[in-house]
Amino acid sequence: MTTGHLRLMAVHAHPDDEASKGAAMMARYAAEGHRVLVVTATGGERGDVLNPKLKGIDSVEANLSELRKDEMAAAAEALGIEHVWLGFVDSGLPEGDPLPPLPVGSFALEPEDVVVGALVKQIRLFRPHVMTCYDENGGYPHPDHIRSHEIAIAAFLAAADPARFPEAGPAWSVQKIYYDVSFSGGRIRAVHDALVERGLESPFGDWVKARTEREETWTGRPRRATARVQVAEHFPQRDAALRAHATQIDPDGFFFAAPRELEAEVWPVEEFEIALARVEIADAVEDDLFAGVVADGLPGNAPIVHRGADFAGEAGESRAVGTGHGSSDRVPR
Numbered sequence: 001m002t003t004g005h006l007r008l009m010a011v012h013a014h015p016d017d018e019a020s021k022g023a024a025m026m027a028r029y030a031a032e033g034h035r036v037l038v039v040t041a042t043g044g045e046r047g048d049v050l051n052p053k054l055k056g057i058d059s060v061e062a063n064l065s066e067l068r069k070d071e072m073a074a075a076a077e078a079l080g081i082e083h084v085w086l087g088f089v090d091s092g093l094p095e096g097d098p099l100p101p102l103p104v105g106s107f108a109l110e111p112e113d114v115v116v117g118a119l120v121k122q123i124r125l126f127r128p129h130v131m132t133c134y135d136e137n138g139g140y141p142h143p144d145h146i147r148s149h150e151i152a153i154a155a156f157l158a159a160a161d162p163a164r165f166p167e168a169g170p171a172w173s174v175q176k177i178y179y180d181v182s183f184s185g186g187r188i189r190a191v192h193d194a195l196v197e198r199g200l201e202s203p204f205g206d207w208v209k210a211r212t213e214r215e216e217t218w219t220g221r222p223r224r225a226t227a228r229v230q231v232a233e234h235f236p237q238r239d240a241a242l243r244a245h246a247t248q249i250d251p252d253g254f255f256f257a258a259p260r261e262l263e264a265e266v267w268p269v270e271e272f273e274i275a276l277a278r279v280e281i282a283d284a285v286e287d288d289l290f291a292g293v294v295a296d297g298l299p300g301n302a303p304i305v306h307r308g309a310d311f312a313g314e315a316g317e318s319r320a321v322g323t324g325h326g327s328s329d330r331v332p333r
């Protein structure tokens with residue numbers, strides 16, 4: 001275990017994503033004295049009110065953007081972390097057949113240099129040792145999630161290079177970037193199986209069935225957790241952060257359906273998958289995202305010495321040296 005004064009940056013698409021992906025990990029590192037910064041790409045302006053108790057209330061619907069700022073501040077406080085907005089506009093989740101075009105001016109349509117430059121600036125200001133982001137499928141096929149993945153990888157690469165975005169501050173070599181895979185099927189399955197074993201009713205039966213069917217036809221690369229961080233002690237903070245996003249999360253819904261004591265017993269971890277690293281990564285599953293980092297930082301433009309499964313093989317080679325990559329050939333899960 002590492003203690004104190006390292007820095008971790010988590011890149012998220014919308015306010016509330018940080019509460020459902022890696023929240024307990026962030027609360028743990030903050031509690032151990034490290035600095036944790038969430039960078040939220042958009043204001044979540046195109047989200048809907050998803051909590052049935054707040055739906056259809058005029059004062060809520062009309063002030064959603066403002067409310068979401070307050071909710072984000074309350075969530076950051078619950079986790080004990082720092083927060084910054086990147087300032088882009090939510091692209092919304094396009095629905096229909098054919099899909100409608102994305103709204104003009106939205107995050108997913110902003111020029112690459114603008115969005116990558118904005119994140120490079122935050123990286124060079126905060127100087128994180130470690131970053132987390134979504135995997136190449138966005139973890140969820142929302143255009144802002146896929147875009148967040150792309151800019152996180154591109155900015156991880158560019159921030160280290162003094163020739164890129166010189167106006168954004170002195171180069172900084174982030175040492176590792178992980179994909180958040182904590183929202184995996186494993187956790188829901190483990191809780192479901194434990195409930196069934198105890199002869200209790202599981203709220204996740206349909207979910208597990210649908211997920212299993214989807215996995216049988218899944219053609220993408222398998223996901224593999226390369227780090228499992230013990231975080232059960234911080235589940236109450238994660239729950240407080242989820243509840244802070246009151247317009248977005250139903251306190252009687254999916255996120256709260258797992259009995260908390262059981263969850264802490266059968267799935268006390270959050271999981272991450274290494275994407276790229278400038279320090280060596282152990283072969284064994286890591287239990288600390290800061291494992292092996294150099295506290296004083298690496299020299300500028302330190303080389304990539306480890307590439308995760310997403311960057312393995314031919315396709316990965318070209319992706320890892322580029323400054324971003326398309327996702328149109330990706331299969332959402």
Ligand SMILES: [Zn+2]
Nearest residue numbers: 013014017142
């Ligand atoms: Zn989101």
